[in-house]
Amino acid sequence: MCEVPFAFTPDPRVAPPSEPLTLFHRRLSDLEGCFRDSQAYARARRAQDDIVYTVVQNSPPRDTSHVLTGTCFLQPGKIGDEFYLTRGHTHVAERAEMYHCAAGTGLVLMQRGERCEVISLTPRAIVYVPPGWAHRLVNTGPAVLVTVFAVAADAGHDYEYVRAHPFSKTIVERDGQPLSIAAIE
Numbered sequence: 762m763c764e765v766p767f768a769f770t771p772d773p774r775v776a777p778p779s780e781p782l783t784l785f786h787r788r789l790s791d792l793e794g795c796f797r798d799s800q801a802y803a804r805a806r807r808a809q810d811d812i813v814y815t816v817v818q819n820s821p822p823r824d825t826s827h828v829l830t831g832t833c834f835l836q837p838g839k840i841g842d843e844f845y846l847t848r849g850h851t852h853v854a855e856r857a858e859m860y861h862c863a864a865g866t867g868l869v870l871m872q873r874g875e876r877c878e879v880i881s882l883t884p885r886a887i888v889y890v891p892p893g894w895a896h897r898l899v900n901t902g903p904a905v906l907v908t909v910f911a912v913a914a915d916a917g918h919d920y921e922y923v924r925a926h927p928f929s930k931t932i933v934e935r936d937g938q939p940l941s942i943a944a945i946e
């Protein structure tokens with residue numbers, strides 16, 4: 762629990778970070794079912810269970826008086842023609858979230874019901890994720906996408922909702938450019 766003041770500078774090379782921050786990795790094997798090309802996913806996972814993203818964050822008490830904040834380092838890469846992405850989640854509680862892009866190029870996918878929004882992330886961009894929208898990051902660039910997030914500490918992460926209600930769009934590379942397409946053809 763971090764109930765003392767702290768500051769951090771996003772740097773994935775600092776591992777593990779010092780208190781009060783913690784670090785965790787998400788590998789290809791943690792992203793089962795997230796990519797549209799299941800054969801390409803299986804091949805990539807057999808070849809090497811790569812780290813797709815790393816999160817460094819605080820561990821605040823889970824109440825609205827605190828903020829869960831940290832940084833996501835999403836590696837560049839693709840499964841087939843689909844760019845690396847995070848699992849995505851909704852919040853258990855009706856809580857908004859802020860993203861700040863510190864480095865790299867990518868997108869935030871946000872879905873609520875049938876509506877799917879694709880928001881660009883470039884350095885210094887700030888993105889507001891309203892309550893009730895599922896959200897996921899996508900790295901469409903050649904470098905690590907570094908994103909700082911802040912959300913009420915009692916928000917909670919619901920990954921099963923996204924599994925049951927997948928994002929309707931995904932981002933693939935076409936002629937060297939990212940393109941939003943229907944996730945299920």
Ligand SMILES: [Fe+2]
Nearest residue numbers: 850858896912
């Ligand atoms: Fe979130």
